[in-house]
Every structure is written in structure tokens, then in C-alpha cells.
Amino acid sequence: MSTLAWKLNRLKLMGAPEIVWRVRQLAQKKASKLGVGLVAKPPAPNLSAMGANFIGDAAGIDVAALRQAADNVLAGRWNVFAMRGLNLGFPPQWNRDPKTGTNAPMKLGKAIDYRRESVVGDIKYLWEPSRHLELVTLALAWRASGEQRYAAGARLLLESWFDQCPYPNGVHWTSSLELAVRLLNWAFAWQLLGGAESALFKGEAGERFQRRWLDNIYQHCHFIRGYFSRHSSANNHLFGEYMGLFVASVQWPCWPESARWQALARRGLEVEALKQNTEDGVNKEQAIYYQHEVMDMMLLCHHIGKANGAGFSAAYLERLERLAEFVAALMDAGGNVPMTGDADDAQMVRLAYEPDWSPYRSLLASCALLFERGEFKRKAARLDDKNRWLFGADGATRWDALAAATTEQPVMAFPQGGYYLMGSQFGTEREVRIVVDCAPLGYLSIAAHGHADALSFTLSAAGEELLTDPGTYAYHTQKAWRDYFRSTAAHNTVQVDGQDQSEIGGNFMWLRKANAKLLAHVPQGTVQVFEGEQDGYRRLADPVLHRRKIDFDAxxxxxxxxxxxxxxxxxxxxxxxHFAETCRVEGRAQALFALGRRSRLDMQCSFGDGPELLRSSEAPLGGWISRRFDEKEGITTAVWRGRISGSTQIETRIALALV
Structure with missing residues (x-):
């Protein structure tokens, strides 16, 4: 899509207040080219004012896995999305895209169009290392082992970043969210390395390093304060920006502005926690991985704030607890969570290096401790290293004392969020779990991270995914793939005339949007029922209303x-x-069977000429799944195609057999 077309589509989704605000932002950016509004020289910090420690002793962590991760960083081997063990060197070239080799321009950050691959390469790959999760890896390794080479590596990494990424130039001074996540990781690294009394700050050279780091922190805070995401962009980005400003102003209350920054950020977090998440616990972006990210932000802000006497309100915490209930309801007996909506694999901070680590189980473990919920402990299964670092020995003691729930009774309906469950024998080896999406497309006018998946559903049996959501794969680049993975065709639902339910307007933008409506939900009894409808195809010249009814005989x-x-x-x-990659699928006449490791699915439908099985197909696109950002592999997608004339009913029968 051309830049002009994107701008026109973006303009369509703005109201008058947003247009006025964006004009002001544009004027602010232009003025900054002349130095107006920039930090000429950071004021001297008050070194007597520093935040309290918020990191536990982490007894029982997997030290070997942590040290291996840290050694890889020191050896210049980085993991950046699909590129594993990438030789970036140590320290890396911070302004060089490791995927394409493109060197981003070193001009005023706000003047760089980071969406253009020809200018910066793949911006996700360029930004990710500069979030400085690896800095925390080195700091953790130093704390766990006491080996000075890890602390020295942390200092070298930071100084190289300061040298190569001077305020306010380059792509690392474009997005306030990126600065905010970097501040969070700096706060963890600062504490892990010893705080203001760190040995890294001793002597004249150490004092210069400390002042340089604090100057950068001030510049980061000043930048975020001037460039919040507002109006139709006020989604998880705004929440993250408040997070970074809050954590920094609590950790380093060293300047006259710090108190104002903290008050502003705290107030913003309280408001957005309730605004961006429904009362029944669903993040309004309709993307489960972003729900995880927002939950993590909420958890970390409360954790750091509480350590400094600035915890959050009961309403804030109650909303976090509801969000955890939704994650617990989605998670099947095998720990699988449907990949609804966008996902970019982001972690706010990396504190665990176990090979089987799960961000969802980790959050449920945190919430089990925070809310004393045995149901969450049952779903989390164990206390991971992230929670050991956060809650220390006291957290481990409380975890051991907390009785796990003996049975699972998930919340079955999230009417505000738009998700409904059916199933039987939850949490057992005989479990069947069905999650139906009858939700809005996404949040605010652009619905940036939503997928065209109304009335789709996922199905797992015995803790094994059978009918799945194929995920996300791409963001800023590879438009055809970006559009496919969020299309209606990439979900377990009905497509009409080759169109999506909602109309794509850009990589993170939807124009006309389908509206889903619940008609019935009966999750009890022998035969459970869901019924809903969506109006996305009523925009066609001959309008089509899609209604879906699901009966499940338990x-x-x-x-x-x-x-x-x-x-x-x-x-x-x-x-x-769409069948999970563990399924072997074969078609015959008007039916197919899918054989998993612990279950078998038989599907029958008389519509059309029987199923077309796609696997790793590019013409037409189909038969793909993406478990991690920028990675995809083949699965089997079954498609029943046919032509209808006038109102029509299509029945599909799905029988499960558990091994």
C-alpha cells in the first residue's frame, strides 16, 4: 500500500480532535529539528534520592541456563525473533538491521519513517535488541554468579549504546514505547548490578558512567512525556509508555520533574487499566498475547510501586485478577492458549531461561501469589524463575503453602469481552475445550491488533490442539503474509466471495468492521449451545448475514x-x-479425519465437492501456522467450497474420540 493511500485511510479513522492533536504533534516534530522542546543539557541528578530494591534473592533458579544465556550474549550470539544464535558481535551495531543489513539513518529520530523497509530494514529486528533484555541477562548472571565479567559486559553494552544512539537521533528515538521498555529493563539492571552503590560507579570513570546513564534516563523520560500515544493509537502503546515513565520516576526520583512524571504516569495507568480491559477480564485489543503484555505491565508496575510505597488501587488489582481468570479459562489441560489476534513475542523483561517457560503460566503463577488463588496455581503448575526473582524466598514459601485447586471450574462466559466456552471434564486427561470468538474486531477506531475471526472457534481434546488459530507471523514487512494471517480465511469460520469479514486499511488498521452478536449460550447440560451472528458481509452489493450455531453433546x-x-x-x-501441526489429516469424499497424539477428529459436511486439503500452499495461501513471530511452518487447512443462491444452511458434524 502506498504511503498516500495509507495516510488517507488513517485520516478516515480520525475524528476532529485527533486531527488537531496530530497537527500539533507534527508542528512539535518540525520544531524539534531546530532544537525547540529538546533537552539541551540534562539537569544534575540528586543522587541521594533513589528507589528501593524490588528484586528477590531468587534461590532455586536455573543458574546453568541463565549463565549459558549470558555467555551467548558476551560471545555475540543473539536470539532476535526467527534469527536464533545470530552473530551480532558484542557489543552489536545498534543501528544496523540484523535481518536485512540496512543501516538506519542517523538523523533526528522523529524525522525517520520507520515504517519504510527501504529506509530502516525490518524495524522490529532493529528495535528488539535495543530494548535491552540482554542487559538484564548479564546483570542477572552477575547477581547469580558474582563473576565480574558479566557486570563488565553490562557496562560495555550500555556505553556502546550511548555512543551509537545519541539523543535524539536515530530509530531508537522514534517510538515512545521502545524507550519505555528500555527504561524498565534499565531499572532491573540498575538494581541487579547493585543500585546507586554499584561497584561499576566507583572511581572517576565509574562516576562518569553513572552520570551518563542517568542523563540518558532523564532524556528518555522527557521524550516519553512529550510523545504519548493518544486517540486512536492509545492502546497498549500508551499503557507501556505510562509504565516506563512510572518505573523510571519511582526508581530514579532524581530531578524536579520526577514527582510530576510519577503522578501523571500513575494516574494514567490506573485509568487505562480499567479503560483498555473489560470488567470480565478481556483486553479490548482482542489479542491474547497483548493481553499477556498488558497484564505483565500491570504486574510489574504494581510490584515496583509497592516496593517503593506506591502500589496501585483495589480496582486496578481487581481488573488484573479478572484478566488472569480469562487466561486461565482459555488455557487447556496441556497448557495451550489460542493464538487469537496479533502476537509479536515481546517480553517486557526476561527473568526466566527455562527451556519450557510459558508466559501465560508465569503470569498465572504471579497472580496465584498476588491473589492467593489456588485455581491459578493449578494452571501455572510450578513456580518459574521469573517469579523467584520477583518474589524471592518469601514468594517461594507462600507458593508452597498455597493449596492448589483440586478441580478446574473455568469461567464459561465473558460477555463483555465476547468469548464463550463449551466443553467437559476440564483440567483432566479427558478434557474437551471449545473457545468461541464472538468479540469485537479490536480496540479503538483502527483495531490495530485484531483479526477477522468473528464466530471462529478453537478446539482441543485431552490437552492437545486440534482446530487452531494459525497465529500472526508478520507485522511491518511481507504484506501478503501479514494480510493472510489476520484474514478470515486463516480462521475457523466462513468466508464469502473471497472477502474478509472486515476491510483491511493498512498493516495495523481496519476500515469497515464486522460486528458480532451473541444470540444464545448454554454451557450447562448434556447438549451445550452457542449461537451468534456477524454482519461483516452485509457490506456486499447483495448483503449476507452469517449466523453460526454450535451444539456440543458432552x-x-x-x-x-x-x-x-x-x-x-x-x-x-x-x-x-485449520488443524494443529500435530494432526495427520486425510480427506475422503465429503469427510475427513484428523489423527492427533491423544485424540481423533472426524468431520463431515455435504457442502460443495468435499474438502480441499492445503498444506504449505502459496497459491492459494493456506496450510500455515506461526507459533513465533516471523516463523511459519506447514499445517493442514481443510476448505469446503461451494456456491449458494439465496439463504442457505451448511451443517458440519465433528466427532471426537479420545485415545
């Missing part, structure tokens, strides 16, 4: 899916079903 483990398409004219219709 005794026989049979689902009957009835798709009703109300229309007058003729339309091409496709039903897509």
Missing part, C-alpha cells in the same frame, strides 16, 4: 456446527478449518 463428544447465510443472490462460500 456425552458423545460430538459438535454440530450449523452456518446460516441469509441473502438473496448468488455467492461463493468457503468454510476453512
Amino acid at each position: 456425552t458423545s463428544n460430538v459438535l454440530v456446527v450449523l452456518d446460516t447465510l441469509e441473502c438473496r443472490g448468488t455467492h461463493d462460500v468457503a468454510l476453512h478449518w
Whole structure:
């Protein structure tokens, strides 16, 4: 999409107040080219004012895994999304995209169009190392081992970044969210390395290093304060920006502005925690990985704030608890969570290096301790290293004393968030879990991280995914793949005339949006029922209303899916079903079977000429899954295609057999 077309689409989704605000932002950026509004020279910090320690002793952590990770960083081997063990050197070239080799320009950051691959390369790969999660890795390794080479490496990494990324020039001075995440990691590294009394700050050279770091912290805070994400961009970015400003002003209350920054950020976090998350615990971006990110931000802000006498309100914490209940409801007996909406694999800070670490289980473990919830402990299964670092020996003692729930009784309906469960024998080896999406497309006018997945559902049996959501794969680059993975065709629902339910307007923008509506949900009894409708295809010349009814017989483990398409004219219709990579799928006539490790699924549908099985197909696109950002692999996608004339009902019967 051309830059002009993107700008026109973006303008369509703005109201008058946002247009005025963006004009002011543009004027501010132009003025900054003349030095107006920039920090001429950071004021001297008050070194007697420093935040309290918020990191535990972390007894029982996997020291070997941590040291291996730290040794890899010192050896110049980095993991950046799909590029594992990447030789970036130590320290790396911070302004060189490791994926494309593009050197980003060293001019005023706000004058750089970071969305243009020809200018910066793949911006995600360029930004990720500069979040400085690896700095924390080195600091953790020093704290765990006492080996000076890790602390020295942390100092070298920071000084190289200061040298190569001078305020306010380059791509690392463009996005306030990136600065905010960097501040969070700096706060952890600062404390882990010994705080203001760190040996790294001793002597004349150490004092210069400390002052240089504090000057950068001040510049980061000043930058974020001047460039908050507002209006249609006020999603997780705004929450993260408040997080960075809050953590920095609590950790380093060294300047006259610090108290104002802290008050502003704290107030913003309290407001956005309730505004961006529904009362029943669903993040409004309709993207489960972003729900995890916002939960982590909420948790870390409260944890750091509480250590400094600035914890958050009961309403804030209650909303975090509801968010955890939603994650627990989505997670099946095998620990799988549907990949609904966008995901970019971001961690706010990395404190765990176990090979089987799960961000969702980790958050549930945190919330088990925070809210004394045995249900969350059951789902989390164990106390991971991240929580050992956060809560220390006291947290481990409280974890051991907390009785795990003996049975699982998930919340079955999230009417404000738009998700509904059906299933049986939850939390056991005989579990069947069905999660139905009857939610809005996304948050605010651009719905940036939503997917066109209305009335789609996922299905797992015996803790094994069968019908799955294929994930995200791409963001700023590879437009065809970006569009496919968030399309209707990439979800377990009905596509009409080859169109998406909602209209794509850009990589993080939707124009006309489908509205989903619940008609019925009966999660109890022998036969459980869901029924809903979505109006995304009513925009067609001959409008089509899609209604879906799902009956689940919990005794026989049979689902009957009835798709009703109300229309007058003729339309091409496709039903897509995406099977997890562990499934072996074979089709025959009007049916197919999918054989998993612990279950078997038989699907029958008389529509069209029977299933077309796609695997790793590029024409048409289909048969792909992305478990991690910028990585994809083949799965089987089954498509039933046919033409309808007038209102039509299509029945699909799905029978499960558990091994």
C-alpha cells in the first residue's frame, strides 16, 4: 500500500480532535529539528534520592541456563525473533538491521519513517535488541554468579549504546514505547548490578558512567512525556509508555520533574487499566498475547510501586485478577492458549531461561501469589524463575503453602469481552475445550491488533490442539503474509466471495468492521449451545448475514456446527478449518479425519465437492501456522467450497474420540 493511500485511510479513522492533536504533534516534530522542546543539557541528578530494591534473592533458579544465556550474549550470539544464535558481535551495531543489513539513518529520530523497509530494514529486528533484555541477562548472571565479567559486559553494552544512539537521533528515538521498555529493563539492571552503590560507579570513570546513564534516563523520560500515544493509537502503546515513565520516576526520583512524571504516569495507568480491559477480564485489543503484555505491565508496575510505597488501587488489582481468570479459562489441560489476534513475542523483561517457560503460566503463577488463588496455581503448575526473582524466598514459601485447586471450574462466559466456552471434564486427561470468538474486531477506531475471526472457534481434546488459530507471523514487512494471517480465511469460520469479514486499511488498521452478536449460550447440560451472528458481509452489493450455531453433546463428544447465510443472490462460500501441526489429516469424499497424539477428529459436511486439503500452499495461501513471530511452518487447512443462491444452511458434524 502506498504511503498516500495509507495516510488517507488513517485520516478516515480520525475524528476532529485527533486531527488537531496530530497537527500539533507534527508542528512539535518540525520544531524539534531546530532544537525547540529538546533537552539541551540534562539537569544534575540528586543522587541521594533513589528507589528501593524490588528484586528477590531468587534461590532455586536455573543458574546453568541463565549463565549459558549470558555467555551467548558476551560471545555475540543473539536470539532476535526467527534469527536464533545470530552473530551480532558484542557489543552489536545498534543501528544496523540484523535481518536485512540496512543501516538506519542517523538523523533526528522523529524525522525517520520507520515504517519504510527501504529506509530502516525490518524495524522490529532493529528495535528488539535495543530494548535491552540482554542487559538484564548479564546483570542477572552477575547477581547469580558474582563473576565480574558479566557486570563488565553490562557496562560495555550500555556505553556502546550511548555512543551509537545519541539523543535524539536515530530509530531508537522514534517510538515512545521502545524507550519505555528500555527504561524498565534499565531499572532491573540498575538494581541487579547493585543500585546507586554499584561497584561499576566507583572511581572517576565509574562516576562518569553513572552520570551518563542517568542523563540518558532523564532524556528518555522527557521524550516519553512529550510523545504519548493518544486517540486512536492509545492502546497498549500508551499503557507501556505510562509504565516506563512510572518505573523510571519511582526508581530514579532524581530531578524536579520526577514527582510530576510519577503522578501523571500513575494516574494514567490506573485509568487505562480499567479503560483498555473489560470488567470480565478481556483486553479490548482482542489479542491474547497483548493481553499477556498488558497484564505483565500491570504486574510489574504494581510490584515496583509497592516496593517503593506506591502500589496501585483495589480496582486496578481487581481488573488484573479478572484478566488472569480469562487466561486461565482459555488455557487447556496441556497448557495451550489460542493464538487469537496479533502476537509479536515481546517480553517486557526476561527473568526466566527455562527451556519450557510459558508466559501465560508465569503470569498465572504471579497472580496465584498476588491473589492467593489456588485455581491459578493449578494452571501455572510450578513456580518459574521469573517469579523467584520477583518474589524471592518469601514468594517461594507462600507458593508452597498455597493449596492448589483440586478441580478446574473455568469461567464459561465473558460477555463483555465476547468469548464463550463449551466443553467437559476440564483440567483432566479427558478434557474437551471449545473457545468461541464472538468479540469485537479490536480496540479503538483502527483495531490495530485484531483479526477477522468473528464466530471462529478453537478446539482441543485431552490437552492437545486440534482446530487452531494459525497465529500472526508478520507485522511491518511481507504484506501478503501479514494480510493472510489476520484474514478470515486463516480462521475457523466462513468466508464469502473471497472477502474478509472486515476491510483491511493498512498493516495495523481496519476500515469497515464486522460486528458480532451473541444470540444464545448454554454451557450447562448434556447438549451445550452457542449461537451468534456477524454482519461483516452485509457490506456486499447483495448483503449476507452469517449466523453460526454450535451444539456440543458432552456425552458423545460430538459438535454440530450449523452456518446460516441469509441473502438473496448468488455467492461463493468457503468454510476453512485449520488443524494443529500435530494432526495427520486425510480427506475422503465429503469427510475427513484428523489423527492427533491423544485424540481423533472426524468431520463431515455435504457442502460443495468435499474438502480441499492445503498444506504449505502459496497459491492459494493456506496450510500455515506461526507459533513465533516471523516463523511459519506447514499445517493442514481443510476448505469446503461451494456456491449458494439465496439463504442457505451448511451443517458440519465433528466427532471426537479420545485415545
